[in-house]
Amino acid sequence: MSKLSYLVQKATNETLDIIVNNYPGTKLLPNDLSLSKSLGVSRTTVRNVLDQLQSVDIIEKAGTAKKILRKPRKTDYFDLRNEPSSKEELIETFFLDLINTGKLLPGDMFSELDLAKRSGCNTITVREFLIKFSRIGLIKKNPRAQWQMVEFDEKFARELVDFRRILEMSSLSKLLEKTDDDPVWDELQQLLTDHRELLRNPERFQDLPHLDRRLHLAIQSSADNRFIRQFFDIVSFVCHYHYQWQKGDEQERNMVAVEEHIDLITKLLAKDIRGSIMSLENHLNTSRKTLMRSAHGLLE
Amino acid sequence: MSKLSYLVQKATNETLDIIVNNYPGTKLLPNDLSLSKSLGVSRTTVRNVLDQLQSVDIIEKAGTAKKILRKPRKTDYFDLRNEPSSKEELIETFFLDLINTGKLLPGDMFSELDLAKRSGCNTITVREFLIKFSRIGLIKKNPRAQWQMVEFDEKFARELVDFRRILEMSSLSKLLEKTDDDPVWDELQQLLTDHRELLRNPERFQDLPHLDRRLHLAIQSSADNRFIRQFFDIVSFVCHYHYQWQKGDEQERNMVAVEEHIDLITKLLAKDIRGSIMSLENHLNTSRKTLMRSAHGLLE
DNA sequence: TGATAGTATATTATATATAATGTACAATAC
DNA sequence: GTATTGTACATTATATATAATATACTATCA
Numbered sequence: 001m002s003k004l005s006y007l008v009q010k011a012t013n014e015t016l017d018i019i020v021n022n023y024p025g026t027k028l029l030p031n032d033l034s035l036s037k038s039l040g041v042s043r044t045t046v047r048n049v050l051d052q053l054q055s056v057d058i059i060e061k062a063g064t065a066k067k068i069l070r071k072p073r074k075t076d077y078f079d080l081r082n083e084p085s086s087k088e089e090l091i092e093t094f095f096l097d098l099i100n101t102g103k104l105l106p107g108d109m110f111s112e113l114d115l116a117k118r119s120g121c122n123t124i125t126v127r128e129f130l131i132k133f134s135r136i137g138l139i140k141k142n143p144r145a146q147w148q149m150v151e152f153d154e155k156f157a158r159e160l161v162d163f164r165r166i167l168e169m170s171s172l173s174k175l176l177e178k179t180d181d182d183p184v185w186d187e188l189q190q191l192l193t194d195h196r197e198l199l200r201n202p203e204r205f206q207d208l209p210h211l212d213r214r215l216h217l218a219i220q221s222s223a224d225n226r227f228i229r230q231f232f233d234i235v236s237f238v239c240h241y242h243y244q245w246q247k248g249d250e251q252e253r254n255m256v257a258v259e260e261h262i263d264l265i266t267k268l269l270a271k272d273i274r275g276s277i278m279s280l281e282n283h284l285n286t287s288r289k290t291l292m293r294s295a296h297g298l299l300e
Numbered sequence: 301m302s303k304l305s306y307l308v309q310k311a312t313n314e315t316l317d318i319i320v321n322n323y324p325g326t327k328l329l330p331n332d333l334s335l336s337k338s339l340g341v342s343r344t345t346v347r348n349v350l351d352q353l354q355s356v357d358i359i360e361k362a363g364t365a366k367k368i369l370r371k372p373r374k375t376d377y378f379d380l381r382n383e384p385s386s387k388e389e390l391i392e393t394f395f396l397d398l399i400n401t402g403k404l405l406p407g408d409m410f411s412e413l414d415l416a417k418r419s420g421c422n423t424i425t426v427r428e429f430l431i432k433f434s435r436i437g438l439i440k441k442n443p444r445a446q447w448q449m450v451e452f453d454e455k456f457a458r459e460l461v462d463f464r465r466i467l468e469m470s471s472l473s474k475l476l477e478k479t480d481d482d483p484v485w486d487e488l489q490q491l492l493t494d495h496r497e498l499l500r501n502p503e504r505f506q507d508l509p510h511l512d513r514r515l516h517l518a519i520q521s522s523a524d525n526r527f528i529r530q531f532f533d534i535v536s537f538v539c540h541y542h543y544q545w546q547k548g549d550e551q552e553r554n555m556v557a558v559e560e561h562i563d564l565i566t567k568l569l570a571k572d573i574r575g576s577i578m579s580l581e582n583h584l585n586t587s588r589k590t591l592m593r594s595a596h597g598l599l600e
Numbered sequence: 601t602g603a604t605a606g607t608a609t610a611t612t613a614t615a616t617a618t619a620a621t622g623t624a625c626a627a628t629a630c
Numbered sequence: 631g632t633a634t635t636g637t638a639c640a641t642t643a644t645a646t647a648t649a650a651t652a653t654a655c656t657a658t659c660a
Contacts, residue, residue, distance in 0.1 A: 005620060031634060042444075042622040047636090064629065064635070086443075087644070113611055122645055123612080124424060131428055135435045137530070143386075144342075144612060144651055156526075163527040166470045226456075227463040227534075230437070231527070305650060331604060342652040347605090364605065364659070387614070413641055422615055423642080444621055444642060 006085050008048045009078040011039050015049050016072040019058070029059060029066040087125045094119035095129065099138070099149075102244055106152035136234050138241060152242060157291040164235050165284050167228050168219055172280060175222035176273055185269070187218050192265045195258055205254045209240055215261055219280075243290065245297045253290060260286060306385050308348045309378040311339045315349050316372040319358070329359060329366040387425045394419035395429065399438070399449075402544055406452035436534050438541060452542060457591040464535050465584050467528050468519055472580060475522035476573055485569070487518050492565045495558055505554045509540055515561055519580075543590065545597045553590060560586060 004012070015035065029035065029050075036043045050066060053059045056076065060067045084090040095115065098104045112130065116123045130147055133139060141147040150156070178184055194211055198204060213236055220232045246253070260283040267275040304312070315335065329335065329350075336346045350366060353359045356376065360367045384390040395415065398404045412430065416423045430447060433439060441447045450456070478484055494511055498504060513536055520532045546553070560583040567575040 007621075033634075043635090044621055044623085048621090111611060124644070127612085128428060128431055131431045132434075134432075137526070146611075146652090159525045159527060162523075162525055166466060166528075170466045223462075225459045225462055226437070227459060227531070228466075231531070234527075307651075333604075343605090344651055344653085348651090411641060424614070427642085446622095446641075 004048070004052060004078075006080065006083055007041060007045060008052065009080060009083075010085075011041050011045055011049045012052055013077050013080070014039055015053065016058075016076055019068055019072055023068065023071050027068050029068060087121045088129055091115065091119050091121045091126050091129045092133075095133070099241060100244065104149055106149045108149045109146045110148075111146050136237055138238060152295055154292060154295060157242075157288060157295055160235060160238060161284055161288040161291065163231070164287075165281070167223075167231060167235075168216065168280060168284070169277065171220045171223040171228065172276055173273075174224075175219055175268065176271055176276065178222060184218055184222060187214075188265050188269055191215055191218065192262065192269070195262050195265070198258055199262075202251070202255075205251070208254050208257060209243070211261065212257070213240075215265070239287070239291070242294050245294045246290065256286060257283075304348070304352060304378075306380065306383055307341060307345055308352065309380060309383075310385075311341050311345055311349045312352055313377050313380070314339055315353065316358075316376055319368055319372055323368065323371050327368050329368060387421045388429060391415065391419050391421045391426050391429045392433075395433070399541060400544065404449055406449045408449045409446045410448075411446050436537055438538060452595055454592060454595060457542075457588060457595055460535060460538060461584055461588040461591065463531070464587075465581070467523075467531060467535075468516065468580060468584070469577065471520045471523040471528065472576055473573075474524075475519055475568065476571055476576065478522060484518055484522060487514075488565050488569055491515055491518065492562065492569070495562050495565070498558055499562075502551070502555075505551070508554050508557060509543070511561065512557065513540075515565070539587070539591070542594050545594045546590065556586060557583075 015029075018035075018038070019029070030038075032043045032046050032050075035049075036046045039046065039049075050059065050061070054061060057069055058072055058076065060069055084093065104110060112123045112126045115121075115130075116126045119126070130139065130141070134141070138150055139147050140150055175184065191211065191214060194207075198207060198211065216236065217232065220228055223229075260279070264276065264279040264283055267279050315329075318335075318338070319329070330338075332343045332346050332350075335349075336343045339346065339349075350359065350361070354361060357369055358372055358376065360369055384393070404410060412423045412426045415421075415430075416426045419426070430439065430441070434441070438450055439447050440450055475484065491511065491514060494507075498507060498511065516536060517532065520528055523529075560579070564576065564579040564583055567579050
């Protein structure tokens with residue numbers, strides 16, 4: 001039996017769920033079109049799913065109707081936990097792992113062919129992923145030449161943090177105009193709790209990047225602007241890529257960051273405009289220093 | 301004879317130039333490596349060029365050296381004016397023409413296959429171009445579905461102009477800190493002259509988009525920030541795409557724009573901070589209105 | 601021995617083919 | 631007549647193959 005595609009397997013699992021949820025309420029499956037809509041795939045795929053279900057005797061096509069013969073068992077489901085949903089996801093996971101574990105450093109060259117061989121994709125898939133990823137600004141390429149991680153120097157760090165400052169300062173004022181019933185205040189309150197929790201359990205400091213992202217996301221999403229949002233994604237990705245070369249004083253720096261976060265959140269909740277601006281300014285300065293140190297760490 | 305690639309033809313032309321410039325000063329061509337460096341191509345390509353030149357008896361390989369036999373004539377050059385340098389350029393030109401002439405409107409769907417057929421490329425080239433172009437934010441796609449021009453509504457226009465305002469206001473203050481010997485002041489002076497020229501020759505109003513781009517570029521490049529620069533490209537592209545649906549009152553609106561530009565440049569040159577900010581604010585408001593009208597023009 | 605040319609290999613650019621999936625239309629059932 | 635299914639075709643996703651180009655290695659010459 002030739003293996004079914006990921007999409008058909010996934011849709012099959014979801015159809016089994018539908019059968020389970022309605023069993024034994026009904027003995028008939030909905031028509032193709034409504035299944036297609038609820039599964040979010042085309043009718044062709046739905047029909048492949050139905051063929052599959054018929055082949056394992058869960059349903060039976062009786063003329064026009066599709067009769068449910070038996071209740072699905074756990075073993076009827078496909079195990080998709082370790083299946084990449086597509087070749088694109090495969091190369092994405094592979095490549096992001098390379099850069100997040102420091103195997104690709106600024107200035108390094110790499111080839112599409114090599115990535116394809118090592119990730120199990122073909123060069124087309126790799127190249128298309130790289131083109132998409134280059135939007136982030138971490139990689140670049142010249143025609144007929146290999147790809148390269150962009151050089152990381154003080155100028156890069158300065159421009160990145162400057163840009164972040166411009167966007168976040170602007171979002172900050174939008175945030176402080178939000179009415180009291182806006183969900184952002186609940187999120188900030190929750191963030192405050194989570195940060196204090198972190199202070200009491202220093203062994204959980206690996207959660208800090210996640211909290212940092214949530215805080216900056218809360219600030220920037222106040223602008224409700226797709227362009228700002230787009231750049232938030234880029235900046236936060238690039239920052240976290242570069243933070244990985246921190247020297248040995250993480251513990252101390254993490255402590256400082258948490259305190260800066262708490263200071264900023266407190267002032268935001270108090271709607272202290274001037275205080276918030278100063279606190280954010282201060283926090284971004286620290287961030288710039290960390291990036292700089294990271295840049296130097298690389299050079300040594 | 302099989303046709304030579306664009307790259308080899310171009311490199312051949314440049315090599316002919318080198319021969320002309322040194323003829324009859326020398327009777328020998330430089331070695332492969334230095335030719336490779338001055339042409340910016342690999343040695344393989346250089347050697348293809350040399351084979352070509354030998355086949356038309358312009359040079360002769362005498363052992364290790366390459367003797368120049370005769371002075372090149374105009375007819376020795378390849379005519380590359382109508383040749384696309386690559387398939388990628390082909391699809392780029394084709395696609396940008398489609399959207400700049402209003403054949404693809406917001407909300408329209410289009411397929412890779414169709415573009416490939418009509419542009420003379422294959423689907424891979426088309427798709428890779430579209431992935432790259434999607435960075436601009438004008439097109440989007442869902443997996444296994446066609447591409448679509450993003451919808452253009454008031455929200456989009458507002459977010460675009462808001463974003464532009466944030467970046468340009470920030471750049472403005474950087475600009476006003478520049479010392480008197482910075483080249484930006486000469487460029488602004490030149491822009492002032494060009495705008496006044498335009499006022500006297502209203503028939504040349506088609507130059508306005510170009511002047512508009514130069515002005516905003518001058519402002520934004522003051523920030524000397526790659527991220528701002530990146531977004532300048534996006535914003536100016538998107539604006540000009542959307543301006544094409546202006547209704548019949550272009551003449552009047554153009555006049556207003558020129559006057560706003562002149563006002564802004566004058567205040568910049570006078571280093572009038574408060575005045576510059578107000579003038580830019582005013583100009584961006586007009587820009588937003590134009591975009592809005594354009595959005596409505598589409599809906600009618 | 602170092603610079604250069606010749607040659608082999610690696611890599612990107614491009615084309616073509618096939619499988620998977622989506623969409624449109626005709627056929628059929630109710 | 632409308633809704634649904636069956637079927638054909640269109641399109642995207644992916645793989646493979648070839649041409650063009652870049653790079654690495656080896657041989658040769660001064």
